[in-house]
Amino acid sequence: MNQTTQLNPGLKKPQAPTKQNIGYWRQYGVFYIMMAPALLVLLLNNYLPMVGSIIAFKNVNYSTGIWDSPWVGWQNFNYLFSTTDSWNITRNTILYNVVFIILNLIVGVAFALMFNAMRSRRAAKIHQTIMFLPYFLSWVVITYLVFGFLSPEIGLMNKTILPMFGVTEEIDWYSDPTWWPLILPLVNTWKGIGYYAVLYLAAIIGIDQEYYEAATLDGASKWRQVFSITIPLIRPVIIVLTMLQIGRIFYADFGLFYQVTRNAGALYDTTLVIDTYVFQTLRVTGDFGMAAAAGLYQAVVGFVLIFVSNLIIRRISKEDALF
Amino acid sequence: MASAATKQPAYSIHDVSKPADFAINVFFWIYSLICVIPLILILSVSFSDERTVLINGFSLIPTKTSLAAYDFLLNDWANVAKSYGVSIFVTVFGTIFGTLAMALYAYPISRRDFKHSGLFSFIMFFTLLYNAGLVPFYMMYTSVLGLNNTVWVLILPLLIQGFFVLVMRTFFTNSVPKELIESAKIDGAGEWRIFAQIVLPLSLPVLASIGLLCTLNYWNDWFLSLLFIGNDGPMGIQYRMYKALLDLQFLSNNSSAYAAILAQNPNFSLPSETVRMAMAVVGIGPIVFAYPFFQRYFIKGLTVGAVKG
Numbered sequence: 001m002n003q004t005t006q007l008n009p010g011l012k013k014p015q016a017p018t019k020q021n022i023g024y025w026r027q028y029g030v031f032y033i034m035m036a037p038a039l040l041v042l043l044l045n046n047y048l049p050m051v052g053s054i055i056a057f058k059n060v061n062y063s064t065g066i067w068d069s070p071w072v073g074w075q076n077f078n079y080l081f082s083t084t085d086s087w088n089i090t091r092n093t094i095l096y097n098v099v100f101i102i103l104n105l106i107v108g109v110a111f112a113l114m115f116n117a118m119r120s121r122r123a124a125k126i127h128q129t130i131m132f133l134p135y136f137l138s139w140v141v142i143t144y145l146v147f148g149f150l151s152p153e154i155g156l157m158n159k160t161i162l163p164m165f166g167v168t169e170e171i172d173w174y175s176d177p178t179w180w181p182l183i184l185p186l187v188n189t190w191k192g193i194g195y196y197a198v199l200y201l202a203a204i205i206g207i208d209q210e211y212y213e214a215a216t217l218d219g220a221s222k223w224r225q226v227f228s229i230t231i232p233l234i235r236p237v238i239i240v241l242t243m244l245q246i247g248r249i250f251y252a253d254f255g256l257f258y259q260v261t262r263n264a265g266a267l268y269d270t271t272l273v274i275d276t277y278v279f280q281t282l283r284v285t286g287d288f289g290m291a292a293a294a295g296l297y298q299a300v301v302g303f304v305l306i307f308v309s310n311l312i313i314r315r316i317s318k319e320d321a322l323f
Numbered sequence: 324m325a326s327a328a329t330k331q332p333a334y335s336i337h338d339v340s341k342p343a344d345f346a347i348n349v350f351f352w353i354y355s356l357i358c359v360i361p362l363i364l365i366l367s368v369s370f371s372d373e374r375t376v377l378i379n380g381f382s383l384i385p386t387k388t389s390l391a392a393y394d395f396l397l398n399d400w401a402n403v404a405k406s407y408g409v410s411i412f413v414t415v416f417g418t419i420f421g422t423l424a425m426a427l428y429a430y431p432i433s434r435r436d437f438k439h440s441g442l443f444s445f446i447m448f449f450t451l452l453y454n455a456g457l458v459p460f461y462m463m464y465t466s467v468l469g470l471n472n473t474v475w476v477l478i479l480p481l482l483i484q485g486f487f488v489l490v491m492r493t494f495f496t497n498s499v500p501k502e503l504i505e506s507a508k509i510d511g512a513g514e515w516r517i518f519a520q521i522v523l524p525l526s527l528p529v530l531a532s533i534g535l536l537c538t539l540n541y542w543n544d545w546f547l548s549l550l551f552i553g554n555d556g557p558m559g560i561q562y563r564m565y566k567a568l569l570d571l572q573f574l575s576n577n578s579s580a581y582a583a584i585l586a587q588n589p590n591f592s593l594p595s596e597t598v599r600m601a602m603a604v605v606g607i608g609p610i611v612f613a614y615p616f617f618q619r620y621f622i623k624g625l626t627v628g629a630v631k632g
Binding site for chain 2: 030149158
C-alpha cells in the first residue's frame with residue numbers, strides 16, 4: 001500500500017475512458033470486473049454502514065424512524081459518559097484484555113518452549129493436536145462445557161470438585177460477580193492458547209541451530225540458552241503479536257463475554273464490556289442513539305490504537321505490519 | 324516456516340535432560356486431560372438418566388445410563404436436521420463463493436503492474452482498522468437490505484475477510500512467478516485464463532487453508548443468527564444449541580415432537596438437562612470427527628498468514 005492517506009476511501013472508480021486510455025481499459029478492465037463481487041460486498045457490509053454512524057448524534061425512537069429523528073448533537077455521548085456505566089465497561093474491556101495479552105504471551109511462549117524441548121516428536125504432535133482442539137469449538141459449545149462445571153445445582157464444581165476440598169456450601173456461579181475475573185481469563189486462555197503456541201513454536205523452530213551448538217560448546221545450560229538465545233530471537237514475533245492484540249484492546253470477544261456468562265445480568269459488574277453493552281442497548285433497551293454512540297466511541301478509539309500500534313510494528317518488523 | 328509444526332532437526336546435544344523431559348511430558352498429559360475432560364463430561368451426561376442427574380449432579384461416568392435424551396432428539400429430528408441443513412448450506416456456499424471472490428480480489432492487487440493496486444489494497448485493508456459498529460451494521464441488514472430472517476444475512480457479513488485477502492495477496496506476490504505470467508501474456512493469454520490456469524493451480528495450498536478457515540468461521544457462527552433470526556427463521560445448529568441452553572422452555576415450546584408425546588402421555592416431563600447435553604453432542608460431533616484431518620491445514624494456514632503477514 002503505497003498510497004498516502006489523502007485518498008478518499010469512498011473513491012472506487014477512475015474517470016470514464018477517453019480515446020487515449022482505451023488501451024488501458026482493454027488490458028486492465030478485467031481486473032475491475034474480477035474485483036467487483038468483493039467490492040460490492042465491502043460496500044454493503046463495511047462502507048455504507050459508516051454513513052449510519054450519524055445515528056449516534058440523533059435521538060432515535062421507533063415512531064419517528066431514523067431519518068426523521070431529531071439531531072441532539074453530543075447529548076448521547078454526554079449521557080454515556082455521565083453515568084458510571086461507561087467507566088465500568090471501559091475498565092472491564094481494557095483490564096480483561098490486558099490480562100488476556102499477558103496470559104497469551106507467557107503461556108503461549110512457555111508451551112512453545114516445552115513443545116520444542118520434548119524429545120519424542122510423536123508425543124509433541126499428540127499434545128499439540130489436543131491442545132489446539134478448544135480453538136475450533138464455538139463459544140456456544142464452550143458455554144455448555146463451562147455449564148457442565150458451573151451449573152449451580154448439578155454442576156461438577158458444586159457437586160463433586162468443591163466437596164473434595166471440604167467445601168460444602170454451593171456457590172451460585174452465575175449470580176456472583178466476584179469469580180468471573182478468574183473464570184473468564186481461564187476459559188479464554190484454554191480456548192485460544194493453541195493459536196499462540198503454534199505461532200511461537202513456528203518462530204522457535206526457525207532459529208538457526210548453530211546458535212545452540214555454539215552455546216553448548218561454551219558450556220551454557222539449557223535455561224541460559226532459552227533466555228539468551230531463544231527468547232531474544234523470537235522477539236520480533238512476540239512484539240508483533242502483542243502489538244496486534246494491544247491494537248485491539250478496546251474490542252472484546254463478544255462470544256466470550258456474552259455466551260460463557262450466559263448473559264447473566266447479576267454478573268454485569270465484572271463482565272459487561274463495550275461490545276456487550278452496545279448489544280444490550282441496541283436489542284434490549286432499544287436506544288439506537290445511545291448504542292450507536294457507544295459503538296462510535298469504541299470504533300474511533302479502537303482505530304487510533306490500531307493505527308498507533310501498527311506504526312510501532314512497522315518500526316520493528318516492516319513486513320509484518322498491516323500496512 | 325510453513326511446515327513448522329511438523330519439521331524438526333535431528334536431536335543431538337540439544338536434548339533436554341531426561342528428568343526435564345519427563346516433567347514436561349507429565350505436564351502435557353495433565354493438560355491434555357484438562358482439554359478432553361469437559362467433552363467427556365458432556366458426552367457422559369447426555370447418556371445419563373435425567374432423574375439421577377438432577378439428584379446427584381453431572382458426573383464424568385454416568386451412574387445410571389439412559390438413551391432417553393437421544394430418543395427425544397430423534398423424535399424431534401426434523402428441527403435438528405433443518406438446523407444442520409442451514410449450517411451446511413451457509414458454510415458450503417459462503418466458503419466457496421467467499422474464497423473465490425477473495426482470490427479474485429487478491430490477484431489484481433498482487434500485480435505490481437496494476438496502476439491502482441495500492442488504492443484497492445487500501446480499500447480492502449482499511450476495513451481491518453475501522454468498522455462502523457454494531458448499530459449501523461444492524462440497520463444495514465434489516466432496514467436497508469431487508470435480509471433479516473433470511474439465510475443470506477448469515478452468509479454475506481462473513482463472505483469477505485480483509486485478513487484472508489491479505490494472506491492471499493502475500494502468497495500471490497511471493498509464490499507466483501512474475502515470469503510465468505509475463506510469458507503467458509506474450510503467448511496471448513487473457514487475464515481470466517492466466518488466473519484460472521496458472522494462478523489458481525499454483526495457489527491450492529493457500530486456497531485450502533483460507534477455505535478451511537472460512538469453513539470454521541461459518542460453522543461456528545451464532546452471532547448473526549442472534550442478531551437477525553427470529554424463532555421462525557432459518558436457524559443454524561450453533562444458534563439452536565444456544566437457544567436450548569439459554570431457555571428451558573425453548574425445547575418444549577419449539578418441538579412438535581414434544582407436543583405429540585405430551586398428547587399421548589400427559590405425564591411426560593422433558594428430560595431437559597440431558598437433552599441439552601445431547602444437543603451439545605450433536606452440535607460438537609462433526610467438528611471433533613473432522614478435526615484430526617483438518618488441523619494440519621489449519622496450522623499451515625495460520626503460520627503462513629500470521630508470521631509472514
